[in-house]
């Protein structure tokens with residue numbers, strides 16, 4: 001038992017003092033979860049990505065992105081106006097899916113690259129078809145055939161792909177072009193890249209920023225709380241200067257009187273960082289002038305209030321005066337922010353996973369069903385082992401069937417085997433029904449973000465492998481002490497388990 005603090009013997013004033021200072025327990029959906037131990041007291045600088053990390057986009061952003069991409073496809077790639085007729089479904093896709101560009105399929109893979117669910121366009125792939133296609137084909141993320149849906153930006157693209165594959169299939173064409181799905185994928189990518197590159201999308205967002213980016217009043221306090229007395233904060237984003245200025249102003253300006261400008265929060269601000277190549281390139285950092293134009297002045301140290309552009313990790317550390325595992329970087333992109341900083345540097349990582357909030361709420365709603373399923377899983381393992389043991393015993397007895405005693409024993413054991421089989425069958429049926437109920441609350445096509453049936457999903461595995469910490473949003477840091485010790489649960493391999501869970 002953990003001894004609990006009991007203030008009851010104290011006078012009232014002393015009790016009130018303690019009650020004031022003891023934080024209420026943090027709700028689960030706002031907690032920071034730990035994969036690897038991290039002592040926040042030893043961190044000297046905390047950096048933030050901007051888009052989808054410190055800046056949380058509203059669902060209106062996805063609808064805008066889809067509409068602008070379709071309009072671009074009509075204007076420049078010869079798609080018919082009819083593509084605009086189907087309304088966008090924001091609940092269609094999740095992060096972590098795999099797009100098979102060759103066959104027009106959208107797949108959910110587990111950590112072993114086994115495909116557990118799939119759609120062709122909007123059509124569910126029946127189990128047999130899915131198995132026939134992917135049982136012998138290992139989904140390799142290195143292959144150009146597959147694309148991973150790994151950013152929040154890519155989620156609406158997945159719906160677009162399904163929509164256009166569906167439309168393509170519905171057209172009657174005498175001869176089908178074998179590369180048609182891949183072309184759809186490439187067309188979508190080009191359209192999206194151009195609406196980003198020519199700033200069409202960002203111009204619309206900037207004109208009406210409150211519609212597209214959520215302003216969270218808790219953000220300012222969260223940044224200052226986690227910074228404590230000794231740490232410095234920095235912003236490191238791929239977005240360019242003018243857009244960063246507009247977004248950050250919207251998020252932070254005016255939240256606190258002692259920090260009138262968003263720039264007051266950060267010891268360094270680097271825009272146009274070109275992550276992930278930032279972690280391995282050798283480009284130099286340049287300072288920007290007030291009109292966000294690069295200046296020729298050599299950068300010798302970061303100055304508060306100035307915006308910088310580009311550069312690379314080693315130079316950045318030197319200019320900041322903080323190095324390696326003394327830096328904690330907070331980002332939402334598993335590859336650009338988390339994986340590359342992990343593989344090319346010693347930076348510690350905190351991943352923002354907004355989906356956690358809704359997933360945890362659903363898990364809490366289904367807590368009884370989860371417990372029941374865990375108990376049934378344990379029962380299934382025991383039944384499996386018992387069945388196997390008694391089948392062997394029956395076979396052994398039957399082999400000695402020339403005596404009366406062996407015959408009687410064999411018949412008796414066989415009857416027991418039948419009973420075990422029946423118990424196993426009904427347990428599996430109950431697990432199946434419970435799973436259906438459990439999954440029904442999550443994405444109807446692809447289920448949970450972190451799990452694919454009993455395994456980690458591909459993205460669940462990546463988060464576990466590369467993110468030291470993860471949480472649903474930056475504002476949750478308001479609950480974190482600047483000297484907190486994040487301790488990971490002890491990881492056990494199956495042989496280290498001392499008893500059946």
Ligand SMILES: [Mg+2]
Nearest residue numbers: 049051052332
């Ligand atoms: Mg981002």
